[in-house]
Amino acid sequence: MIALIMFAAALILLLFGIPVAFAFGGVAMMFAFFIPSLGFDVFNILPFRIYGIMSNTTLMAVPLFIMMGLILEKSGMAEKLLISMSSLFKSVRGGLGVSVVLVGAILAASTGIVSASVVMMSVIALPLMLSAGYNKGLASGTIAASGTLGQIIPPSIILIVLGDVMSVSVGDLFMGAVLPGLTLVSLYITYILIRAYINKEDAPALVSKEKISMFDVVSAIVPPLLLMLAVLGSIFAGIASPTESAAFGVLGGVLLSAYNKTLNFEMIKYALFETMKLSGMIFMILIGATAFSLVFNELGGTDLILEFFSQDIGDVWVFIGVAMLSIFILGFFIDFIEISFIIVPILVPVMAAFGIDPIWFGVLIAMNLQASFLTPPFGLSLFFLKGAAGQSVTTLDIYKGIIPFILLQLLGLGLVVVFPDLVFAFL
Template structure:
């Protein structure tokens, strides 16, 4: 039971705002010191674990995909995409909202960085939607949910992390996440169109005499789609590993930025520094989580949980339900990185004991973690949206607007649970 107390103390420190890496690392040291059966000798293996992290070729894809996303963020691609898409759906009620969802999906497949996508969409799309007379809640919910698609649509940072933590192929995870991601896109579009049909004041059509510029539309859509096909297609075809494809994506992002005439020293400096900061944060959390798991396992925490689910409960669906509910609730308070590095390793032995397919289970976790970006009061996408939107919308507008999209995500999660073939269609 000491292991459970240790886990509770770590969560309590997180709620008090202690940095994640130091919370988990500090708790590990404290419980190792005060528990005679453990002692600091448990950390003798830690340098080898850290070296394993440093030499992990799968995790090398993380900073590369982050850099690719940051380069594309500054390339002006999102603005061109949205303007072209909105002209395609002019005269259709809810058309601007649909174009925002589609652009969010393309950005997700091109960048994979949620913060960048949400901020870009907030700056570009929100003024257009409010100017067109969209309901503030619907506009903010659409932007937050669309910008968060980068959590599930490949190339997703969370899928790379889960692939490493659960020891499964990142390429297969990418392939497994395609249809669930597109299912969410379809659910979002359906909701927007139904709401626009029921109440036309919430999502009025844009009336303009301007003709659709087909050439401009193709020039805006084709380059990011080519990059997406090149990066993901090379992984799916087995031509390149995720790390090699990520490196190719960085080069492709630089080329796209050069074509858009946004490539300069300041942009490269920004991408490099932000990549260093984000990657440093992720790997510091991973090191703290590794120290935590060493002590937690030494105290018998994993064995206790395995015993509880596989013998005391003995029902696979109860385990899946409890696991999904726990991740969903924890997503209200802590980030997806902490959940991936701390909670998921605890669940993996139980998953293996029940014979659950790790690819399917990983996609379920990724979809659940996506909801954690949207759940009030601590959903990061909501903070990104409010920070970028300023005074044009209130926090309450955001909370009201995001609730239907959270329900849609839970519906999407339920569909993947009921129809596992959605994950295995391309594998």
Template sequence: MIALSMFVVVLILLMVGIPVAFVFGSVAIAFAFLVPELGLDVFAVLPFRIYGIMSNTTLMAVPLFITMGLILEKSKMAERLLVSMSALFRDVRGGLAVSVVLVGAMLAASTGIVSASVVMMSVIALPLMLKAGYDKGLASGTIAASGTLGQIIPPSIILIILGDVMSVSVGELFMGAVLPGLLLVGLYISYILTRAYFRPLDAPLHSHKQQEKEGIKNFSLKEIIISIVPPLLLMFFVLGSIFAGIASPTESAAFGVVGAIILSQLNKSLNTQMLKYASMESLKLTGMIFMILIGATAFSLVFNELGGSDLILKFFSEDIGDVWVFIGFAMLGIFILGFFIDFIEISFIIVPILVPIMESFGIDPIWFAVLIALNLQASFLTPPFGLSLFFLKGAAGDSIKTIEIYKGIIPFILLQLLGLGLVILFPDLVFAFL
């Protein structure tokens, strides 16, 4: 019960808004100090665990993929990609929204940074969609949902973290997440086209002259190919080297950084200021993730010593003893927690508690990790604390109201849950490339 109260205290402090790493570390120290049979001696092994984290070659891929994404963002390639795709689908009702989904998928496969994708598409695509007469809810929902595809489509930062936390191959996780990611893309596009067909006023089809006035230029096929092919090639080489077993995720991430620099140079946008920006932002994001990981390690050390993991394992494996009840509880719990806390906290605190139970039921860890990743993607979309909604509102300003964003995102959250349900019912979606 002390361990469970420790868990509750952490959740309360996180919801209050105290920085995550400090919550984990301070609660661990407080409970270790207050419980006489534990004491601060429990932290004697913590330096060895921290050293293990810092020397983990798998986690080295995190700053490299972040750097690659930031370089691509600053090189304006992502911007050209979005505008070109908009021109490609200009004659399809709902084509602007479809192009946003496809660009979101391509950015996810080449950058994996949700914040950059959502902000960039909010700045570029949202004004185009609103000028074209798109329903504000449909426009905002499409942008927010498409920007979060980086959570599930490789190379995903969350998949790298889950691979480390669950002790599974990141390369296999990447391969297992490909079809579920494409499934979500297909569900989003199907919904947009269906809504545009039955409610044409939500996605008007304009003449070429009107579209040019709204900022959608008439790109030639050559210009479209030049905009689309380079990011696709980078994605192919980075992911292809992992899937073919030629390189580890860390090695392919390093290759991706070099590739992004080369593409920036070809795009004539490479400069010292860009490299400095990408390096500093990567340092900040990576520092935040590793600080949370160190705090979470201290928390799990005390939590396990207090018997919290054993209690939860006994409850599910002995008291309940049904694998589907456990999966249902796990998915529902992660989904609800996603309303209030970030995916990084969930990955470092909740997932390690679930891993022993998963192993006791004989659940495949790759499949379970993909389910968690799909579920965590929804945490970026769910009000009131969905980060994608904050990014969108911040970039959109007064052009769209918060309530309109909330209304627009609901259908995409339901599609997200539908995709999760389909992967639960059809595990072969994960194992197709394994």
């Protein structure tokens, strides 16, 4: 029970806005200090854990993929992609929305950074969609959901983190997430086209006198696709590890930026500093979570949860249902990084006890965590969208527009549960 009180105390601190690393690390120190049977001796192993984190070759891919995404963010690639895609679908009702989804998928496979994708498309696509007469809710929901595809479509930062936390191959998680990610893309496109067919005013065809040649379309689409195929193809073919492919991706991002004539010292400086800040935040959270898990495990928290699910309940589907529901609800209030480092390690022993395939379970968690970016009131993609959109859309427009896409994500999650072959098709 003390372990559960400790867990609840950490969540309460998070809700009060305490930074994640300090919330979990501080709660761990406080409980270690006030419980005589523990004491600070419980942290004797912490330096070795931290050294293991910092020397982990899998986690080295995180700052590399972040840097690749930040370089591509400033390369002008997104704008060229969107203009080219919209020219292909301009005569179709809902075609601009379909273009946004496809560009979101390509950006997800190229950058993997949600904040960059949502902000870029908010700045570029939202004014274009609103001027074309799109419903504000539909436009907002399409941009937020499409920009968040980077959470499930490889190379995804969350898949790298889950691979390390769950001690499974990141390459296998990447391959397992491909079809579920494309399933979400298909669901989004289908919804937009059906809504445009039912209500023509929500998503009219794009009227544009500007003509774009096929050469311009090809030159905008092919380079990022080649980079995506090189990075992911080298992993899937077993030629390179995710970390090595991430390093190649950084080089590819620099070359693509040079191709678009946007490469300069200021851009490289921006990418380096932002990479340092984001990576530092992630690793600080991981260290705080490690301290928390040491005390939590010493208090018997993991054993209590394992006993509850494997003996008191004893049903694998009940465990999966409770786990997915818990992650979905927690996603309303806390970020995917905290859930990955705190909640997932608690679930892993129960998963192993039930004999659940870790790759399939990892993809389920990743799809569920993607919803945490979209669920009000603390969905980060909604904040990114509102911040970039300014007064052109209201918070209510965003909330109303995102609900159908959250339901589509839950439908996609259900499809992966019912049809596990979506995960194992490329494995």
